[in-house]
Amino acid sequence: MNTLAKTRMDVEYEQPLQEAASGSVCATKHAWARVPAEPSPTERAALKDKIRRLLKEKNAVMVSHYYVHPDLQDLAEETGGLVSDSLEMARFGRDHAATTLVVSGVRFMGETSKILSPEKRVLMPDLDATCSLDLGCPVDDFSAFCDAHPDRTVVVYANTSAAVKARADWLVTSSCALEIVRALKDKGEKILWAPDRHLGGYIQRETGADMVMWGGSCIVHDEFKSFELEALIKTHPGAKVLVHPESPAEVVALADAVGSTSAILKAAREMDANEFIVATDNGMMHKLRTLNPGKVFIEAPTAGNSATCKSCAHCPWMAMNCLLDVARVLETGANEIHVDPALGLRARQPIDRMLAFTAALKAGQVPGSLVPLIGAA
Ligand code: 13P
Numbered sequence: 001m002n003t004l005a006k007t008r009m010d011v012e013y014e015q016p017l018q019e020a021a022s023g024s025v026c027a028t029k030h031a032w033a034r035v036p037a038e039p040s041p042t043e044r045a046a047l048k049d050k051i052r053r054l055l056k057e058k059n060a061v062m063v064s065h066y067y068v069h070p071d072l073q074d075l076a077e078e079t080g081g082l083v084s085d086s087l088e089m090a091r092f093g094r095d096h097a098a099t100t101l102v103v104s105g106v107r108f109m110g111e112t113s114k115i116l117s118p119e120k121r122v123l124m125p126d127l128d129a130t131c132s133l134d135l136g137c138p139v140d141d142f143s144a145f146c147d148a149h150p151d152r153t154v155v156v157y158a159n160t161s162a163a164v165k166a167r168a169d170w171l172v173t174s175s176c177a178l179e180i181v182r183a184l185k186d187k188g189e190k191i192l193w194a195p196d197r198h199l200g201g202y203i204q205r206e207t208g209a210d211m212v213m214w215g216g217s218c219i220v221h222d223e224f225k226s227f228e229l230e231a232l233i234k235t236h237p238g239a240k241v242l243v244h245p246e247s248p249a250e251v252v253a254l255a256d257a258v259g260s261t262s263a264i265l266k267a268a269r270e271m272d273a274n275e276f277i278v279a280t281d282n283g284m285m286h287k288l289r290t291l292n293p294g295k296v297f298i299e300a301p302t303a304g305n306s307a308t309c310k311s312c313a314h315c316p317w318m319a320m321n322c323l324l325d326v327a328r329v330l331e332t333g334a335n336e337i338h339v340d341p342a343l344g345l346r347a348r349q350p351i352d353r354m355l356a357f358t359a360a361l362k363a364g365q366v367p368g369s370l371v372p373l374i375g376a377a
């Protein structure tokens with residue numbers, strides 16, 4: 001088997017300046033990703049067999065995000081694990097009986113699993129798989145922002161470090177942010193939101209909540225372009241437009257459905273259309289197409305396959321996850337996620353609140369009746 005070398009690439013992301021966190025001034029910073037080569041068919045089959053065997057031997061389960069390589073999505077499901085959005089990844093890892101979780105996604109997903117299950121071993125294929133939202137919200141700057149707004153309830157998106165979560169009153173993912181902020185607003189609370197300005201803007205427009213915002217963004221969703229999308233819609237008049245709310249407001253405004261990765265899947269299944277234009281990471285296409293074989297899915301336009309496109313609709317850090325590394329970490333125990341226990345305890349509070357809120361909502365309780373669950377930490 002060859003070594004399946006990874007190609008290192010430079011990735012630009014935005015770092016909101018602290019004094020301008022509620023505005024739009026950002027410094028451009030550089031991070032990197034390493035994208036693995038595709039294995040040959042023989043290597044691929046051998047790696048899958050090895051992973052199946054190791055999962056059993058090590059009492060381990062795979063938890064994969066919809067944006068990772070299709071092989072890691074399919075293998076997770078085939079072996080009794082899960083492919084899902086970030087909210088269900090957290091819940092599944094917490095509730096599963098396995099003693100080892102192999103989390104394919106980006107760093108914050110592994111950290112959230114570890115915070116919720118400190119007794120479990122959490123392994124990730126590549127510990128350097130990060131996220132521009134996490135990178136763009138360093139804890140010291142974020143803490144200063146919180147200190148400047150002591151009267152606000154701090155609502156933090158899941159795509160952040162454990163240290164940032166530990167400063168939060170509430171954690172949200174894109175599948176529950178709307179309901180949680182609406183419930184907080186109805187209780188009269190003013191919100192400090194971080195880090196994604198596009199998701200925050202969407203929530204603010206939908207709920208009318210009083211929100212001050214960190215100015216971060218996702219390098220993938222930030223790329224979707226409304227002008228080009230309008231042109232595409234004209235050439236596909238019957239298509240429905242599905243948009244992840246990390247996209248810019250002008251793109252969200254063109255959507256027939258807006259929501260998290262799992263909400264996009266649900267809309268594709270339930271909407272009365274045969275064609276869909278999808279504005280989210282193109283890793284989603286695998287599940288969209290396999291679950292809806294008769295339907296056509298088209299990628300929403302980004303800046304183009306040129307130097308002006310930072311990500312071209314695929315997250316370079318999600319792309320770091322590969323079969324070879326899943327096999328390697330299972331075999332060696334490398335790439336274990338560690339979270340300082342005291343920090344983990346503090347970060348767990350807002351996550352537990354979110355999970356309790358969403359579980360109660362799912363069980364049929366209306367958000368207003370969840371008021372006893374709501375309040376600053
Ligand atoms: P979801 O919570 O919708 O899965 O999104 C996670 C993410 O990183 C989107 O870019």
Ligand code: SF4
Pocket residue numbers: 106130131132133159218219220221246281315316317318
């Ligand atoms: Fe972060 Fe965007 Fe990648 Fe999601 S797609 S992990 S938000 S950089």
